[in-house]
Amino acid sequence: MNKCPAIIGIVFDEKSLKAIDRINELHELERSAKVFISLGNLWSIFGGNSLKGTASSGLSKAITAIPAKPGWETAKNVSIGLGRGISSDASQTAWSISQANWEYYFKSYSALDQIKLREIEKIATFQALDHVHDSKQYRFWKAISDGCKI
Amino acid sequence: MNKNAVIILLSFFSSVALANAKFEDSLFKNVSQSIDNYGAKIKQCESMAKQNTPDKKTLEYSKNHIEALTPVLPFLSEKAFEACVLKEKQELAYYLLIAKNNASRTSTLKLVESTESLTFHIEPTSIEKFETLSKVHQEYIEKSPFFSRPFDALAFYEKLMQ
Numbered sequence: 001m002n003k004c005p006a007i008i009g010i011v012f013d014e015k016s017l018k019a020i021d022r023i024n025e026l027h028e029l030e031r032s033a034k035v036f037i038s039l040g041n042l043w044s045i046f047g048g049n050s051l052k053g054t055a056s057s058g059l060s061k062a063i064t065a066i067p068a069k070p071g072w073e074t075a076k077n078v079s080i081g082l083g084r085g086i087s088s089d090a091s092q093t094a095w096s097i098s099q100a101n102w103e104y105y106f107k108s109y110s111a112l113d114q115i116k117l118r119e120i121e122k123i124a125t126f127q128a129l130d131h132v133h134d135s136k137q138y139r140f141w142k143a144i145s146d147g148c149k150i
Numbered sequence: 151m152n153k154n155a156v157i158i159l160l161s162f163f164s165s166v167a168l169a170n171a172k173f174e175d176s177l178f179k180n181v182s183q184s185i186d187n188y189g190a191k192i193k194q195c196e197s198m199a200k201q202n203t204p205d206k207k208t209l210e211y212s213k214n215h216i217e218a219l220t221p222v223l224p225f226l227s228e229k230a231f232e233a234c235v236l237k238e239k240q241e242l243a244y245y246l247l248i249a250k251n252n253a254s255r256t257s258t259l260k261l262v263e264s265t266e267s268l269t270f271h272i273e274p275t276s277i278e279k280f281e282t283l284s285k286v287h288q289e290y291i292e293k294s295p296f297f298s299r300p301f302d303a304l305a306f307y308e309k310l311m312q
Contacts, residue, residue, distance in 0.1 A: 026268060033264035037185075039257035040178045108182040111189020115269055118192045122231075125303050126224040132307075145304055 004148035010136040019127045023120055023144075030116040034109060041105040121145050177249045178258045184242040185265060188235065195234035199227075199300035208296045209309065216310050218287060221279045226291060227303035234300050242269065 012020070128141035204212070212219050232239070242265070249262050280288070291297050 022271070029264045029268040033261055033268060036257045036261035036264060037182060040182065040255070040261055043255065043257055044175050044178060105182075107186040108189070111186045112265075112268070114189035114192045115185070115265075118196070119268065119271070122224075122228060125227060128304055129220060129224050129307060132220060142304055 004143050004146075005139055007136050007140050007143075010140055012137065013131075013134075015130060016127060016137055016141075019123050019141075022123060026116050026119050030112050033112050037105070037108055037112065041102075045102075174253060174255050174258065177245075177253045178255070178261070180245040181242075181249050181258065181261060181265070184238070184245045188238040188242045188269070191235045191238040195231055195300045198234065199231065199302050202296065202299045202301045204296045204301075204306060204309070208294055211290060212306075213310050215287060218283060220307060220310075222283060222291075223303040223307055225280050226297050227301055227306075230298060231300045233298075239269070 124141045124145035128138050128145060131137035131141060246262050246266055249258055250266075253259050253262070283291075
């Protein structure tokens with residue numbers, strides 16, 4: 001990134017002002033998307049299916065505690081079947097939390113930055129080339145395109 | 151009521167709840183992963199744009215027609231970039247649409263809303279200006295290998311001005 005220039009006495013026209021508003025909106029949208037991606041990941045990890053391994057281990061223990069009385073036999077068999085279905089991948093669930101969920105979380109978190117920066121660059125390029133006859137606004141938008149912040 | 155029936159009913163409802171949670175998770179993960187893929191592709195295409203430098207012939211042609219080409223540079227650069235990220239952007243649009251219509255979790259729906267506005271906002275482009283270019287310029291641009299790959303429009307413009 002080049003050094004951000006100091007542009008004195010710049011006057012923005014309506015197009016530039018609209019573009020600045022859109023850039024501010026992009027910052028807001030990115031922040032909001034990051035909050036919801038965090039919430040969604042936390043939900044997936046601690047409240048969704050990733051938790052089922054842990055929960056079902058407890059469930060399996062609870063099922064074995066069902067007394068082996070004649071009336072309870074069918075219930076116990078059904079519960080064991082269900083418990084197996086749920087808890088068979090307990091070890092896999094631990095893997096899925098550490099490898100997949102966190103990986104998705106951090107990757108998509110930084111991908112949102114990438115998407116926002118791309119949109120800002122697009123706006124800045126468009127604005128710079130729209131203001132080639134106004135050197136101050138051109139320099140401003142060129143600086144934004146090079147990575148300077150508003 | 152029979153205890154067996156209660157347990158069977160509970161088992162049934164917990165299975166339904168688990169299946170629903172699994173479905174919601176898959177909607178979220180698909181959106182999250184397609185955001186990741188799209189971000190990675192943007193990075194790749196940006197690096198392609200940095201490496202894409204015009205050859206002497208393109209530079210000379212563009213310098214000779216700088217007044218006509220300058221207004222369409224953002225459109226040309228955007229068109230080449232969109233072609234580069236097309237597959238990943240389409241995939242993201244597809245998963246956003248699926249999640250938008252099927253998710254019930256607020257966090258997923260809000261993520262869809264923010265990502266959609268972040269990615270699929272319609273900007274004014276210079277397509278109209280491109281269409282007003284003469285057929286000769288349009289054909290030259292469409293056949294040019296430089297303009298068909300992502301490129302840095304501002305860096306190119308500054309090269310033309312040198």
